[in-house]
Amino acid sequence: MEFDIFEVEGLSREEVEKIAFETGFCKRKSGKLIIPDFLHCFCLHSLDGFTSYNDIAGIIFNKTDVSLTKQAFQQRMSDECVAFFERVLEKIIESKHSSKITNEQVWLDKFNRILVQDSTIIRLPPRLFDEFSGVKNAHANVCNARIQGVYDLISRRFTQFSIDPYSKNDLSAAKDIKIEPKDLVLRDRGYFCTNADLDLAEKKADSIYRFKHGTKIYNTESDKEFNLLNYLRKYNSIDKVVSIGTNEKHLVRIVAEPVTEEVANLRRMKAKKESSHKKPSKELLALMEWTIFITSIKDKEINFDIIFNLYSLRWRIENIFKTWKSNFNFNKIQNVCAKQLKVLLTARLIMITFFNNWLYAPLSKLVKKRTHKQISFMKLMNYIVKNKDIIPKLINLKELKSNDFDALVRYSTYDLRKRENFEDRFDSILIDLKCLQE
DSSP states (O other), rough: OOOOHHOOOOOOOOHHHHHHHHSSOOOTTTTTSOHHHHHHHHHHHHHTOOOOOOHHHHHHHHHOOOOOOOHHHHHHSSSHHHHHHHHHHHHHHOHHHHHEEEOOOOOOSSSSEEEEEEEEEEEEEEGGGGHOOOSSSSSOOEEEEEEEEEEEEETTTEEEEEEEEESSHHHHHGSSSSOOTTTTEEEGGOOOOHHHHHHHHHHTTEOOOOOOOOOEOOOOOTOOOOOOOHHHHHHOOEEEEEEEOOOEEEEEEEEEEEEHHHHHHHHHHHEEEESEEEEEEEEHHHHTTTEEEEEEEOOSOOOHHHHHHHHHHTTTHHHHHHHHHHHHHHHOOOOHHHHHHHHHHHHHHHHHHHHHIIIHHHHHHHHHHHHHHOHHHHHHHHHHTTGGGGGGHHHHHGGOOOHHHHHHHHHBBSSSOOOOHHHHHHHHHHHHHHHHHO
């Protein structure tokens, strides 16, 4: 092989074999299958969407000269195999070796990490409905899986993944996030609940959410319920510390500014369209005249505009999910068993982590330094997946030839345009936060 994914990640072949024995995937050392080679081949070719055991056997033979039957691979798709792939993914995410190549953005005194948590839905064969659930009624029977991801915008690395049944919604996953002090967590209102936000505060982390209608807000002075709509109608904006929660009160800051009539009307149209079973309340429709955030950040220097700009970075993970579905064949899920599906999806997540850690982050830095251009995550992933033979060349930046670098710039950078891209916006926000510290 021209390169080994896991040795690049700092995970030696011996460590991979050790994980295989610890998880029970491998039970004897004299077996024909070389585990690190199997792992490398399976992960690399999982991007092509293959699921046939016969294909797996053929690929392994061509790459390693190890001849095994398709039945041998079918028998290996066990709970132990799932555990093996999940443990490898966990080790790669936690690798100190890969953390050395994080981008050299401005590191902030206020936040060490800016984490975005979100989920994406993967359509599955109906036969997996009992394992993963979905939507079932008189007219349709749709099976789905939900992939949760946590992405650090500063280091450009995923810190966490999970593959869950569709029935485990975002609210259920809110407390699963692994938090460190001085984290800032950006999440959609679907993750908001008082207990989850209180848990973040206890771990000395901050959060920003869009306001979730129906959340009970109380005056800190009188402990009486606070009427947000009346306040906004009177003052047109708000920046106030209030308390939330019924049993255990929790102090948060609520900030809001008005939007244009056009934006408010578009929000109302969308709400009515998405609420087919129950019409949105008059209060909810009225509140759409404002953009409202709940945050644990008490520093008033971090005003509405900065909070708005920070929260707008959340769309980055949605762009990443879109890239997955466009380039990593997440839509190619044949009629497989649940165990094989989990192995296949985990293998793709391993490759995504590898591409983020060892290609996107360092190449972005190199291209910006040499050309002042910004790499597009979506374009880069498309270029790599369509040209997998370029991966070994891109890993070793010191030996990257000029023609390979020129091709990378040509096919993977943003087009020249006036519209601000994510990298421009992110740099601008970090500069604003740095200025507050000086």
